[in-house]
Amino acid sequence: MSEPTGATRRRGPFQVGDQVQLTDPKGRHYTFTLQAGNQFHTHKGAFPHDELIGAPEGTVVRTTGNVPYLALRPLLPDYVLSMPRGAAVIYPKDAGQILAMADIFAGARVVEAGVGSGALSTYLLRAVGDTGLLASYERRQDFADIAKANVERYFGSPHPAWKLTVGDLQDNLVETEVDRMILDMLAPWECLDVASKALVPGGLLCCYVATTTQLSRTVEALREHGTFTEPASWETMVRTWHVEGLAVRPDHRMIGHTGFLLTSRRLADGVEPPLRRRRPAKGSYGEDYESGPGAAEKSLAERAAERAAAAAHTAAKEAE
Numbered sequence: 001m002s003e004p005t006g007a008t009r010r011r012g013p014f015q016v017g018d019q020v021q022l023t024d025p026k027g028r029h030y031t032f033t034l035q036a037g038n039q040f041h042t043h044k045g046a047f048p049h050d051e052l053i054g055a056p057e058g059t060v061v062r063t064t065g066n067v068p069y070l071a072l073r074p075l076l077p078d079y080v081l082s083m084p085r086g087a088a089v090i091y092p093k094d095a096g097q098i099l100a101m102a103d104i105f106a107g108a109r110v111v112e113a114g115v116g117s118g119a120l121s122t123y124l125l126r127a128v129g130d131t132g133l134l135a136s137y138e139r140r141q142d143f144a145d146i147a148k149a150n151v152e153r154y155f156g157s158p159h160p161a162w163k164l165t166v167g168d169l170q171d172n173l174v175e176t177e178v179d180r181m182i183l184d185m186l187a188p189w190e191c192l193d194v195a196s197k198a199l200v201p202g203g204l205l206c207c208y209v210a211t212t213t214q215l216s217r218t219v220e221a222l223r224e225h226g227t228f229t230e231p232a233s234w235e236t237m238v239r240t241w242h243v244e245g246l247a248v249r250p251d252h253r254m255i256g257h258t259g260f261l262l263t264s265r266r267l268a269d270g271v272e273p274p275l276r277r278r279r280p281a282k283g284s285y286g287e288d289y290e291s292g293p294g295a296a297e298k299s300l301a302e303r304a305a306e307r308a309a310a311a312a313h314t315a316a317k318e319a320e
Contacts, residue, residue, distance in 0.1 A: 005130055006155035010073065014052045014059075017156065021074035024067065031074055031082045033153075042067075076126070079154055080119035086146035089119035090184065090208065091258045093238045099127050101263055102180055102206040109177060111198060112136045113169040113191065114184035114208075118147030124182070125151065125159045132161050135178075137169045170194050184208040189221035196227045199266040206263045215260045222264050229273060233262035 009018060014034055022030040022040070032040060038049045045065030052061060052071055059071045074082065077092035090098075098120065104110060104127040115121055115138035124134050138144040144166045152158055165172055169183075169191055178198040183191055188207040195205050205228065209215050215233055222228045239254035267273060 009156045022069040083150045085117045086143040087116035095123045107131045108179045109133045110180045112182045115147045118150040135163045135175045182206045192225050201268040203266040228264040231262045231264040
């Protein structure tokens with residue numbers, strides 16, 4: 001039985017072409033690719049790559065300045081945070097939530113819109129495996145090129161389950177019978193029609209958005225669409241801890257808000273979503289609320305215009 005794509009690069013002695021992550025005595029990381037005959041240089045001295053080729057992971061090498069460095073292969077979270085970027089990457093804490101809460105399984109047929117720098121694509125490809133499908137759509141050619149290079153660098157070759165298309169999801173989507181759809185874009189509510197047509201009954205839609213306005217618009221659009229279940233939305237925050245003898249305390253810095261996630265399931269054709277038993281809080285849909293695309297912006301603009309007109313009227317009265 002052949003190894004899954006990229007598996008041989010994740011175990012065994014270091015080989016030419018492997019990514020290596022060095023950790024210095026202060027815990028700082030340095031990542032590079034092993035090449036025969038090359039040298040790794042720091043302000044603390046250098047050492048030849050050949051010293052690591054054929055050595056096991058967990059080896060300690062010393063520079064010409066006698067500074068020790070621990071050599072390991074970078075974990076995927078390390079890799080995505082250090083790889084070249086075109087767009088911002090999805091942080092490991094959010095990628096992990098997507099894999100778990102969107103229930104990405106081996107062999108799944110997944111559509112991803114908004115590839116960015118390829119971080120989430122790499123996570124998804126590891127999850128669906130060689131027998132699955134990840135169809136990724138990216139509007140910008142430069143982002144797609146960076147993502148392709150990052151994904152292939154990680155796996156060591158093109159992944160057989162990956163299909164990358166440059167273009168808009170709404171205009172180019174050809175996949176059907178899709179199990180999962182991940183939307184990382186500015187306006188995911190604009191893609192609900194194509195998502196509904198592509199997803200199988202019970203399929204899951206997961207959206208990653210940055211602001212509360214996007215979150216609200218997407219949730220309300222899903223409710224109005226009529227082919228999805230009641231959306232669930234959340235965010236995650238990660239705080240590390242300092243543990244040194246009796247000094248056990250939270251670190252001063254944490255990874256706070258990076259984005260919101262929301263999920264919803266595709267209903268069977270012809271089925272109406274059950275009515276929500278939980279009533280909205282009083283004022284949730286007050287006079288300032290309007291549903292539909294552009295409603296929030298329209299309401300704000302109208303209020304601003306009214307305030308400007310009132311100010312002008314007052315100024316005119318004072319001038320008289």
